[in-house]
Amino acid sequence: MAGTPSTTQPAMGGGGSGPNLLRTRTPRSVGENAIRVSLFVAAAISVITTTLIVLSLLRETVAFFGDVGATEFLFGTKWTPQLAGEQQSFGMVPVLVGTLYITGIAMLVAVPLGLLAAIYLSEYAPPRVRKIIKPILEVLAGVPTIVFGFFALTFITPELLRPLLGPEVQQSNQLAAGLLVGLLVLPTIASVAEDAMTAVPYSLREGAFGMGASRLIVSLRVVFPAALSGIIAALVLGASRAIGETLVILLAGGSGQLLPQIVTDPTQASGSMAAFIASTATGDAPTGSIEFETIFAVGFTLFVICLVLNLLSIRLVGKYRQVYE
Amino acid sequence: MPDTTRTAESDPTKTMDEPTGSTSSSSAHEVSPHLEPKPASETPSTETIFDCRNVDVLYSGKLAVAEVTAPLMKREITALIGPSGCGKSTFLRCLNRMNDLIPGAEVRGEIIYHGQDLYAKDVDPVQVRKHIGMVFQKPNPFPKSIYENIAFGPRIVGMKGDMDEIVENALKRASLWDDVKDRLKDNAFGMSGGQQQRLCIARALAVEPDVLLMDEPCSALDPISTNRIEDLMLEIKEQYSIVIVTHNMQQAARVSDKTAFFTVDLSAGESNRVGRLVEHDVTEKIFTQPEDKRTEEYVTGKFG
Ligand SMILES: Nc1ncnc2c1ncn2[C@@H]1O[C@H](COP(=O)(O)OP(=O)(O)OP(=O)(O)O)[C@@H](O)[C@H]1O
Ligand SMILES: [Mg+2]
Numbered sequence: 368m369a370g371t372p373s374t375t376q377p378a379m380g381g382g383g384s385g386p387n388l389l390r391t392r393t394p395r396s397v398g399e400n401a402i403r404v405s406l407f408v409a410a411a412i413s414v415i416t417t418t419l420i421v422l423s424l425l426r427e428t429v430a431f432f433g434d435v436g437a438t439e440f441l442f443g444t445k446w447t448p449q450l451a452g453e454q455q456s457f458g459m460v461p462v463l464v465g466t467l468y469i470t471g472i473a474m475l476v477a478v479p480l481g482l483l484a485a486i487y488l489s490e491y492a493p494p495r496v497r498k499i500i501k502p503i504l505e506v507l508a509g510v511p512t513i514v515f516g517f518f519a520l521t522f523i524t525p526e527l528l529r530p531l532l533g534p535e536v537q538q539s540n541q542l543a544a545g546l547l548v549g550l551l552v553l554p555t556i557a558s559v560a561e562d563a564m565t566a567v568p569y570s571l572r573e574g575a576f577g578m579g580a581s582r583l584i585v586s587l588r589v590v591f592p593a594a595l596s597g598i599i600a601a602l603v604l605g606a607s608r609a610i611g612e613t614l615v616i617l618l619a620g621g622s623g624q625l626l627p628q629i630v631t632d633p634t635q636a637s638g639s640m641a642a643f644i645a646s647t648a649t650g651d652a653p654t655g656s657i658e659f660e661t662i663f664a665v666g667f668t669l670f671v672i673c674l675v676l677n678l679l680s681i682r683l684v685g686k687y688r689q690v691y692e
Numbered sequence: 693m694p695d696t697t698r699t700a701e702s703d704p705t706k707t708m709d710e711p712t713g714s715t716s717s718s719s720a721h722e723v724s725p726h727l728e729p730k731p732a733s734e735t736p737s738t739e740t741i742f743d744c745r746n747v748d749v750l751y752s753g754k755l756a757v758a759e760v761t762a763p764l765m766k767r768e769i770t771a772l773i774g775p776s777g778c779g780k781s782t783f784l785r786c787l788n789r790m791n792d793l794i795p796g797a798e799v800r801g802e803i804i805y806h807g808q809d810l811y812a813k814d815v816d817p818v819q820v821r822k823h824i825g826m827v828f829q830k831p832n833p834f835p836k837s838i839y840e841n842i843a844f845g846p847r848i849v850g851m852k853g854d855m856d857e858i859v860e861n862a863l864k865r866a867s868l869w870d871d872v873k874d875r876l877k878d879n880a881f882g883m884s885g886g887q888q889q890r891l892c893i894a895r896a897l898a899v900e901p902d903v904l905l906m907d908e909p910c911s912a913l914d915p916i917s918t919n920r921i922e923d924l925m926l927e928i929k930e931q932y933s934i935v936i937v938t939h940n941m942q943q944a945a946r947v948s949d950k951t952a953f954f955t956v957d958l959s960a961g962e963s964n965r966v967g968r969l970v971e972h973d974v975t976e977k978i979f980t981q982p983e984d985k986r987t988e989e990y991v992t993g994k995f996g
Contacts, residue, residue, distance in 0.1 A: 493795065494795060568832075570828060570830060570832040571832055571834060571835075573790070573793075573826075573828060573832065574828065574832040574833075574834065574892065574895070575834070575844070576790065576793060576821060577788065577790065577821055577825060577826035577827075577828070577896070578821065578822070578825060578826075578844070578845040578848070578849075578895065578896060578899055579818055579819065579820075579821040579822030579823075579845070579848070579849055579899065580818070580821075580845075580848050581818050581848075584848050588844070588848070589834060592835070592836070593834070593835050
């Protein structure tokens, strides 16, 4: 601590009588100051870079809206930004729908499975089983997403979907992408929801068991509602990951570059906003061109969507948060 | 070390008449898996509610409580006292099979309740706990409204009747109705600690159990709240059998009819400490002229 007297000084420094309470510069106090400053710098860097990123997004986005009307962008249903002349159209709805469609399929897979896994792990699994499965889930949550995309492309579509649904299933299709994004976010949802349920104090379970509640009732009617805020956070985290997921969709769901109309057939390719950004940014649109600025407009929209989702979750989490002493 | 269960054997409160239909052989159980308490008889306190025979509790194979043999009486308050770690809570949790929830816990021996061994193979612990309710040391209301806290139990056990009435009756029995009747929809976490504990008692009473187990229910409460809960216990013991663990000697003396004193037996070494029942008798006798020296030392404050 800064107030610790240095060992080289007499114990009674300052006032003559009584212990020395004065601040002294010791190697340790200097070190602590250095640590505090570097921590502040680290925090500041992350805030500054985020701000800079948003500003740069904003600059190109403003340029984009100088050429394309906001109404066309937000409500138009023909998305062909790469085509030339008359054919070019900037109606973002199809790519937004593609994003939500794939995210929807993903959540359909990940929410029930993830919550069931969380309930099992937190309420049913013997401690030994939990000790094995929990780290596996956490490792799975960190598998590079390209692996999932590749798996969809080489296995799910040709070996599973085509035999089941017929040969007209496209190489890239929303169903395969949705399923794989679902598997991708499943461990995240399971793991975060399990943490939330495990954090519910044991005394609540005891209270319910003590009245003759079965394990199922305790899980669903006591633990689940008590952990609701954490479970909502898990779902939002999963949904944000699904919405922002790029590689799996690019590989297995479509690039989102050419969508003359909204795609509603799950066996057809669409793509997502993130996939569009990735594929366009790695393409040959010249800097400063309208095609190039489209990337930023879409990116900014994606940013706003995720921001809204997170704000919503913060409110929900706050609403359902319980404080247990 | 003398066999400490001897004192329990010579306990004058032990009525040797067997509860209905029980046989001493644990192999011949013709019990239904659904424990239905039989109608109350007219002669309370000569009837046992729990007849514990040679109850041992082990945690992960290690003996924690050994050889408890004691009859606990119907419509009486039995206090369990003794130094920390002597197994009062452990023994209490045997009485409604709460120990089943602790991984590694094992109960041996017999606990006869309404003629059925609670630990017989075909007995369902969930059914047992519907009839033998529990109140814990720290108030543990659910993070729901006051109303929902009470209604939870009756709903899960499928009680028929008007829920508003059930809730009102339970709150009245726990003398909480007047405090909360205008804010039934409020979250239970907004109540004071004493009110929360009475809510937990009301919640336990709402499912109409026939026994109430209480593990240091007042230890987190101020003297006034403690008083109210003691009054409450005295009121409801007309209808319920109560077993209470307490560290408060005055409380045991004030409310209980019988007192069971447990202690830690260190004769097998510090690492093999085992809880044993030393003496179980009428409360007044335990506090004024106990049979066992250890009991006397404990109740007079010379020990633990
Ligand atoms: N869940 C458990 N797992 C393993 N050992 C346990 C467990 N609960 C209690 N024990 C052990 O059993 C013995 C009795 O504990 P118990 O909690 O029943 O004592 P107690 O008389 O209620 O004490 P206190 O007055 O402090 O509440 C202790 O030695 C304790 O360490
Ligand atoms: Mg205890």
